[in-house]
Amino acid sequence: MSVYTLEIDGREVGARPGETILAVAREHQIEIPTLCSLEGLSTVGACRLCLTEVEGASRLLPACTTAVAEGMRVRTQSERIARYRRGILELLFAERNHQCAVCVSNGHCDLQALATSLGMDHVRVPYRDPLLSVDASHERFALDHNRCVLCTRCVRVCDEIEGAHTWDVAGRGIGSWIVSDLADPWGESSSCTGCGKCVQVCPTGALFEKGKAIGEMTKRTAFVPMLQHMRGRRR
Amino acid sequence: MTPEELRSRAERRRLEESRFSERLRVCTATSCASLGSGALFDALSAEIHRRGTGDRCELKRVGCLGLCAAGPLVMAEQGTGSTHTESLLREVRPEQAASLLDGFRDGFPAEQSVPLDLPFFRKQRRIVSEACGRIDPDRIDDAVAAGAYRALLEALHERTPADVLAEIDRSGLRGRGGAGYPTGLKWHTVAKAEASQKFVVCNADEGDPGAYMDRSVLESDPHRVLEGMALAAYAVGASEGFVYVRAEYLLAIERLRQAIGQANQIGLLGSAVGGTAFHFHVEVRLGAGAYVCGEETALLASIEGGRGTPRPRPPYPAAAGLFGAPTLINNVETLANVPAIVARGGDWFASIGTEKSKGTKIFALAGKVAHTGVIEVPMGTTLHEIVFELGGGIPDGARCKAVQTGGPSGGCIPARFFETPVDYENLAGLGSIMGSGGLIVMDEQTCMVDIARFFMAFCRDESCGKCVPCRVGTVELHQLLDTIANGRAGTRDMELLEEFCDLVRHTSLCGLGQSAPNPVLSTLRHFPEEYRAHLRGQCPAGVCFPASPAEEPPR
Numbered sequence: 001m002s003v004y005t006l007e008i009d010g011r012e013v014g015a016r017p018g019e020t021i022l023a024v025a026r027e028h029q030i031e032i033p034t035l036c037s038l039e040g041l042s043t044v045g046a047c048r049l050c051l052t053e054v055e056g057a058s059r060l061l062p063a064c065t066t067a068v069a070e071g072m073r074v075r076t077q078s079e080r081i082a083r084y085r086r087g088i089l090e091l092l093f094a095e096r097n098h099q100c101a102v103c104v105s106n107g108h109c110d111l112q113a114l115a116t117s118l119g120m121d122h123v124r125v126p127y128r129d130p131l132l133s134v135d136a137s138h139e140r141f142a143l144d145h146n147r148c149v150l151c152t153r154c155v156r157v158c159d160e161i162e163g164a165h166t167w168d169v170a171g172r173g174i175g176s177w178i179v180s181d182l183a184d185p186w187g188e189s190s191s192c193t194g195c196g197k198c199v200q201v202c203p204t205g206a207l208f209e210k211g212k213a214i215g216e217m218t219k220r221t222a223f224v225p226m227l228q229h230m231r232g233r234r235r
Numbered sequence: 236m237t238p239e240e241l242r243s244r245a246e247r248r249r250l251e252e253s254r255f256s257e258r259l260r261v262c263t264a265t266s267c268a269s270l271g272s273g274a275l276f277d278a279l280s281a282e283i284h285r286r287g288t289g290d291r292c293e294l295k296r297v298g299c300l301g302l303c304a305a306g307p308l309v310m311a312e313q314g315t316g317s318t319h320t321e322s323l324l325r326e327v328r329p330e331q332a333a334s335l336l337d338g339f340r341d342g343f344p345a346e347q348s349v350p351l352d353l354p355f356f357r358k359q360r361r362i363v364s365e366a367c368g369r370i371d372p373d374r375i376d377d378a379v380a381a382g383a384y385r386a387l388l389e390a391l392h393e394r395t396p397a398d399v400l401a402e403i404d405r406s407g408l409r410g411r412g413g414a415g416y417p418t419g420l421k422w423h424t425v426a427k428a429e430a431s432q433k434f435v436v437c438n439a440d441e442g443d444p445g446a447y448m449d450r451s452v453l454e455s456d457p458h459r460v461l462e463g464m465a466l467a468a469y470a471v472g473a474s475e476g477f478v479y480v481r482a483e484y485l486l487a488i489e490r491l492r493q494a495i496g497q498a499n500q501i502g503l504l505g506s507a508v509g510g511t512a513f514h515f516h517v518e519v520r521l522g523a524g525a526y527v528c529g530e531e532t533a534l535l536a537s538i539e540g541g542r543g544t545p546r547p548r549p550p551y552p553a554a555a556g557l558f559g560a561p562t563l564i565n566n567v568e569t570l571a572n573v574p575a576i577v578a579r580g581g582d583w584f585a586s587i588g589t590e591k592s593k594g595t596k597i598f599a600l601a602g603k604v605a606h607t608g609v610i611e612v613p614m615g616t617t618l619h620e621i622v623f624e625l626g627g628g629i630p631d632g633a634r635c636k637a638v639q640t641g642g643p644s645g646g647c648i649p650a651r652f653f654e655t656p657v658d659y660e661n662l663a664g665l666g667s668i669m670g671s672g673g674l675i676v677m678d679e680q681t682c683m684v685d686i687a688r689f690f691m692a693f694c695r696d697e698s699c700g701k702c703v704p705c706r707v708g709t710v711e712l713h714q715l716l717d718t719i720a721n722g723r724a725g726t727r728d729m730e731l732l733e734e735f736c737d738l739v740r741h742t743s744l745c746g747l748g749q750s751a752p753n754p755v756l757s758t759l760r761h762f763p764e765e766y767r768a769h770l771r772g773q774c775p776a777g778v779c780f781p782a783s784p785a786e787e788p789p790r
C-alpha cells in the first residue's frame with residue numbers, strides 16, 4: 001500500500017491515501033478541536049471548528065472531511081484560526097440556551113470543554129434564548145432542544161449504526177430542529193428501538209437519560225468505531 | 236436524422252413561413268403573460284379567423300421580446316428582403332386586436348410603437364438570446380429553422396468529443412452561474428474521469444431575487460439549452476442529463492418538457508441521436524424553491540432525493556457528483572452559449588468581450604431605470620452604457636447612486652465607477668461579483684444600510700442551517716444591521732459587524748454563507764459615510780428615520 005508523506009504543524013507524518021487530515025493528526029497526537037465529527041460516523045463538516053490552513057488552498061478546509069494528499073502542508077493552529085474557533089463557539093452559545101450551571105451535562109459536555117480549551121470566556125452578542133420545547137415523551141430518554149447544537153451526531157448514529165433513522169433535521173436556517181419520525185413525539189416513535197445510541201453520542205445535554213444525576217451523566221462514544229470495526233467497515 | 240435531413244426540415248419550415256406576408260409575434264413569456272398576453276393572442280386569433288386572412292397573416296407565440304416592463308409586447312413583421320419591416324408594439328390590449336391587424340395597412344399607432352433603433356436594442360449583442368422572441372418555443376421545427384441542433388448533428392457525425400472540447404477551450408467561455416469558472420476546464424475534468432456512467436446537469440434553479448435571465452431563455456428557446464447539454468454530454472462522455480428547475484417556473488417547465496418530448500420523437504435527443512451511437516436522455520427535476528438548492532452539491536443531493544444541503548468540496552461534482560458518478564454541472568446560460576460556439580468556432584466567440592471574459596452576458600435590468608427588461612450585451616460594456624444608454628437613464632431626472640450586481644452574493648457599485656467595463660475581474664475588484672445577472676439600478680433615495688440589511692435577511696432566511704457560521708452568523712449580522720439602521724448602534728457594533736462578516740465569509744461551508752457578507756462589505760467599503768451617519772441617528776437617503784419598525788426576529 002502506498003504511503004503519503006505530509007506535514008502537519010511542521011511535523012512530517014505518514015498517512016494512508018483516503019485518510020482525513022483529522023485522522024492522521026490524531027494518530028500523531030496532534031489535537032484538532034471537533035464537535036460534529038465522531039469517529040465511526042460519516043462526516044458532514046458542519047460545525048467548522050476543525051478548520052485548518054492547507055498550503056495552496058484558497059479556503060480553510062475542515063480536517064474532518066478533507067482527504068490527505070502527498071506533500072500536503074497543514075497548519076492546525078494559528079492566531080487567525082483560534083479567533084475563528086472562538087467566534088464559532090460564541091455563535092453556538094448565543095444560539096440557544098447553554099447555561100452550564102443548570103445543565104444535566106455540566107462537566108461532561110463537549111461544548112463546554114471546547115469553550116474552556118479554546119479560551120472562549122465570554123459571548124459578545126446577545127443570547128437569543130429562544131425558549132424551545134423539551135420532548136420528555138420517551139420512557140427513558142429526553143431531548144431538550146434548548147441545548148442542541150445541531151451537530152447531527154444523533155441523526156447519523158441512528159441511521160448508520162442502529163439502522164433505524166428515527167432522527168432527522170426539519171426546518172432550515174436558524175429554524176432548524178431535530179425531529180423524530182415525522183416530527184412526532186419521541187415516545188410515540190414507531191422506528192425508535194430504544195437503544196439509546198443517540199443519547200450516548202450527543203455532545204451536549206440535549207439528549208439525556210431520565211433520572212440520572214448530573215455526576216452520572218457521562219456519555220460513551222467509543223462503541224461507535226468498535227461496532228464499525230466489528231462489522232468490517234471501519235471508516 | 237442526418238444533418239441533411241435536418242437541413243431540409245429547416246428549409247421546409249422557412250419556406251412555409253415565407254408564404255405569409257404579415258407576421259405577428261406575441262410574447263407569451265411569463266412577464267407578458269402576467270400582463271395579459273394570453274387573452275391578446277386569443278383575440279388576435281379570433282379576429283384573423285373572422286377576417287379569413289389566416290393564409291396571409293401568421294400569428295405566432297414567441298418568447299421574450301426584451302422590454303418586459305412595457306408588455307404585452309407584439310412584434311409585427313411585413314414583407315421579406317428589401318421590403319421587410321418590423322414594428323414593436325407595447326402595452327397592446329385584447330380590444331385592440333382589430334386595429335392592430337389594420338395597422339399592417341394603415342400603419343401602427345405611434346404612441347404604442349417602440350423605436351427599434353433605441354440603444355436598448357442597438358447596443359445588444361445576441362448570442363444566447365439570438366432566437367428569443369423569434370421562434371415559437373413549442374414548435375421544434377421553428378427552432379430547427381433557426382438553426383437548432385445543426386451544431387450537434389455535425390459534431391456527432393464529423394467531430395470527435397476532443398474536438399468539441401477544444402472548441403470550448405478556445406472560446407474562453409466561463410460559467411454564467413456566478414463564479415465564472417472556466418467551462419473548458421470543468422469539461423476536461425469530467426471527460427478525464429474514468430467511470431461507466433457520467434451525468435450532465437443543467438442548473439436552472441435561479442434563486443437570486445429579481446433575476447430571471449435563465450427563465451427567459453428556457454421559456455423562449457428551450458432547444459438551445461438542450462442542444463448545449465447534448466454537446467456537453469458528447470464531449471465529456473455522459474449519456475444522461477437532468478435539468479433542475481425551480482418549481483415556480485411553470486411555463487419554463489412546461490416548455491422544457493415539451494421540447495424534450497419533441498426532440499426525443501425526431502431523434503435529436505434520446506437513443507441513437509442523429510442515427511449515431513450517441514445516447515442522451517434528459518429528465519426535468521423540480522426544486523422546491525430553496526435558494527441554497529442552486530448550490531451545486533445541494534442541487535445534486537436534492538436530485539438524489541435527499542435534503543437539499545451542501546456538502547464540503549472537494550470532492551467536486553466533476554469527480555464525485557450525482558450518485559457518486561462524475562457530473563458536469565453548468566448553468567442554463569453557460570450551456571446555451573455552447574451551440575453557437577461549436578457552430579461558429581471558439582475563436583469567433585473569443586473575439587467578443589474582454590481579455591479574460593469572453594462572449595456576452597445577459598442581465599435582468601431592474602430598479603430606477605427607464606427601460607427594464609432582459610438584455611444581452613458583450614462583456615466589457617460599461618455600467619454607464621448599461622444604465623444610461625440601454626437602460627435610458629434614471630426616470631424623473633433623479634441621480635443614480637449605485638448599481639447592485641450579484642444579488643445576495645454581490646455588492647453595490649457606486650456611480651463614480653460606472654466607466655468600468657463589466658467583466659468578472661473588474662466587478663470583483665470593485666467588491667461585487669458578476670453573479671448570475673441581476674442588475675438593480677439605485678437612485679439617491681436608496682439607503683445602503685437598508686440594502687445590506689435586506690440581503691442579509693435574505694441569506695438568513697435561505698440559510699440551510701447545516702453549518703454554524705452561516706446559520707447563526709447571518710442572524711447576528713442581520714441583528715447588528717438592524718440596530719445600525721435604527722440608529723441604536725455604537726462603534727462597538729460596527730467592530731462586531733466587521734468581525735462577524737470576516738468569520739462568516741471565511742468559515743462557512745458553502746457559497747451562500749461565504750458570500751453572505753458581501754453586500755455588507757461592499758457598502759461598508761464604498762459608502763462608509765452612510766454607516767457613520769446612521770450611528771449619529773441620520774439616514775441620508777431618508778429611508779430609515781423616523782426609525783422603521785424593527786423587523787420581527789425569525790421564528
Ligand SMILES: Cc1cc2nc3c(=O)[nH]c(=O)nc-3n(C[C@H](O)[C@H](O)[C@H](O)COP(=O)(O)O)c2cc1C
Binds near residue numbers: 443526671
Ligand atoms: C447559494 C448558491 C446558490 C446558487 N444558485 C445558482 C443558481 O440558481 N443557478 C446557477 O446556475 N448556479 C447557482 N449557483 C452556482 C452553482 O453552485 C454552480 O457553481 C454553477 O451552477 C456552475 O455552473 P457554471 O460553471 O456554468 O456557472 C449557486 C451557488 C450558491 C453558493
Ligand code: SF4
Binds near residue numbers: 150153201204
Ligand atoms: S440532539 Fe445532540 S446529537 Fe442530536 S443534533 Fe442536537 S446536539 Fe447533536
Ligand code: SF4
Binds near residue numbers: 705
Ligand atoms: S453556508 Fe449556509 S447554506 Fe451553506 S451549508 Fe452552511 S448553513 Fe447551509
Ligand code: FES
Binds near residue numbers: 033034035062063065
Ligand atoms: S468536526 Fe469538522 S466540521 Fe465539525
